[in-house]
Amino acid sequence: MAAASSSAVAHWLPTVPLTASGRPIFLPGEVERYLLPSVDLDTEENSSLPSLLSGLLVLTSHRLVWIYNTSSSAHAIPLAAVVHAYPPKKSIRHLFATPRVRLQISLGGRSELVTFVLRGKTDPDVFHGKLVEVMRERAWEREEEKEDRSDARREAEVRVRMPVVGVSGILRKEQEMWENTDKSLQDAFQDLNALMGKAKEMVQLAEKMRLKLLSSLTAQTNSNDEEMGSKQDMQDWLLSVGIASPVTKESAGALYHQQLSRQVFSRITSLAQKPDALRKGVSPSDAAFTLGIAPALAKEHLLTAESKGLLCRDVSADGFRFYINLFKEIDPDNIYSCKTPGLFHAWISATTVSG
Amino acid sequence: MQKLGNFKLPNFFNYPPYFTLQPVRETREKQVQLWKELILDYCRSQKIFIVGLQDDFPLFSNPVIERSLSHEAKEVFLTALVTEGRAEWMDKHHKKCLILWLRIQDWANYILNFVKENGLEDSVMTVEDIRSGIETRGSELAGIDRGVLMRALRLLEQKGKAAIFKGTSADDEGVKFSA
Numbered sequence: 053m054a055a056a057s058s059s060a061v062a063h064w065l066p067t068v069p070l071t072a073s074g075r076p077i078f079l080p081g082e083v084e085r086y087l088l089p090s091v092d093l094d095t096e097e098n099s100s101l102p103s104l105l106s107g108l109l110v111l112t113s114h115r116l117v118w119i120y121n122t123s124s125s126a127h128a129i130p131l132a133a134v135v136h137a138y139p140p141k142k143s144i145r146h147l148f149a150t151p152r153v154r155l156q157i158s159l160g161g162r163s164e165l166v167t168f169v170l171r172g173k174t175d176p177d178v179f180h181g182k183l184v185e186v187m188r189e190r191a192w193e194r195e196e197e198k199e200d201r202s203d204a205r206r207e208a209e210v211r212v213r214m215p216v217v218g219v220s221g222i223l224r225k226e227q228e229m230w231e232n233t234d235k236s237l238q239d240a241f242q243d244l245n246a247l248m249g250k251a252k253e254m255v256q257l258a259e260k261m262r263l264k265l266l267s268s269l270t271a272q273t274n275s276n277d278e279e280m281g282s283k284q285d286m287q288d289w290l291l292s293v294g295i296a297s298p299v300t301k302e303s304a305g306a307l308y309h310q311q312l313s314r315q316v317f318s319r320i321t322s323l324a325q326k327p328d329a330l331r332k333g334v335s336p337s338d339a340a341f342t343l344g345i346a347p348a349l350a351k352e353h354l355l356t357a358e359s360k361g362l363l364c365r366d367v368s369a370d371g372f373r374f375y376i377n378l379f380k381e382i383d384p385d386n387i388y389s390c391k392t393p394g395l396f397h398a399w400i401s402a403t404t405v406s407g
Numbered sequence: 408m409q410k411l412g413n414f415k416l417p418n419f420f421n422y423p424p425y426f427t428l429q430p431v432r433e434t435r436e437k438q439v440q441l442w443k444e445l446i447l448d449y450c451r452s453q454k455i456f457i458v459g460l461q462d463d464f465p466l467f468s469n470p471v472i473e474r475s476l477s478h479e480a481k482e483v484f485l486t487a488l489v490t491e492g493r494a495e496w497m498d499k500h501h502k503k504c505l506i507l508w509l510r511i512q513d514w515a516n517y518i519l520n521f522v523k524e525n526g527l528e529d530s531v532m533t534v535e536d537i538r539s540g541i542e543t544r545g546s547e548l549a550g551i552d553r554g555v556l557m558r559a560l561r562l563l564e565q566k567g568k569a570a571i572f573k574g575t576s577a578d579d580e581g582v583k584f585s586a
Contacts, residue, residue, distance in 0.1 A: 364427075366426075
């Protein structure tokens, strides 16, 4: 299902250039609003246009961008071309079927019914709601408005600069004031442009770093704590740098959770292996303090880490505490043995030195 | 090294999560395995045959870390032993559990061996002698639970290795072993 079929679709759906990391190159002012993995793009009523299968669908403020899962190329449907977005059907019959969202598109003089098949466990109602919301905002029109407004401004500037015949000293002074304000505004805009330029560089740098970290994380699962520490800081910084198109929890869904959890789990594991924690365990408030998040969220992370076998629980009158999982380290055929060096040995050392 | 009487406790006995029933399946399985092992070892060394869930069984709590097993946890670990055939519930409410740190078959073999090594074939012993007599002092048989002993002897009887009969006093039985 490669070149032959896609060329038919490409004839009517515009292609979207991608960055080196497979992200769509956005239009000015375009912002990402929702991400859906594993989406098929069908044109059921017109069988001469074959389907695009299992791609990543990006809803932005301006377009619906469908990216091949190989990240080699992408197509877009401008939101301006969406005539109607049908709400997902609700019936017993549709309860167990893969959710579908249908759009009536009018593009390049053609009218087509496009179906998005949501195979990636996305809630179709949420997607439809977001789509309707974004379409209502009509962000692409605001760009055009802005252009019109700046044209109007330029006209106004020209008017002010024209010499007024017979002007009194006061009027001349006013004129000078306008000109000065105008100039400082221009300077300010120049600074702003420079800043925006830097911001763009930052985004590109952040992208590069993110990919580097992602690839190194999957490659080395046994890196030592030191390395993980500095990588952790880098990841924290990346997540905090939102910039032009932030990958928010809402839009990235599962992808975000996957990235976040890897980061969180290594921090939790490090925390649970500190001498104090080996002796007394980690409470949700301890974790909250170290991770810089709310205790309720910290408890959730601790429970998830427990479910993955990283930690185990200690329930007592003092409440819930979590310890690094030592059960894995103990040999049931030799319960008095202890491998050195090792986690169990570290625990024994930490707990026997207690005062 | 921490001890419970003369029994040497393993290091993980001081690990607090050891005393909390673990919800995660893999972790729970390991925990159960360790407790089964520990219960059998401890009971064997102290010649304990019966564990009462409502009694203060010393193995089920650790005052050093101030942790004790919940009733639910005790039941889970003992049930695991029962499933493996190393223990039996003595009542339907699971209040008392018979610990077979040696299975009945193992006891039967042990008795046969003991008889052979001590030249006790063709001699007659009372059941009480076997439990507390001079001949068995220092062996595993000393202090054996009477119920367990009777079952082992009956097993030997079925195999034709022993014969049980009523003794001289009204409440005691005798055993004659054959070669």
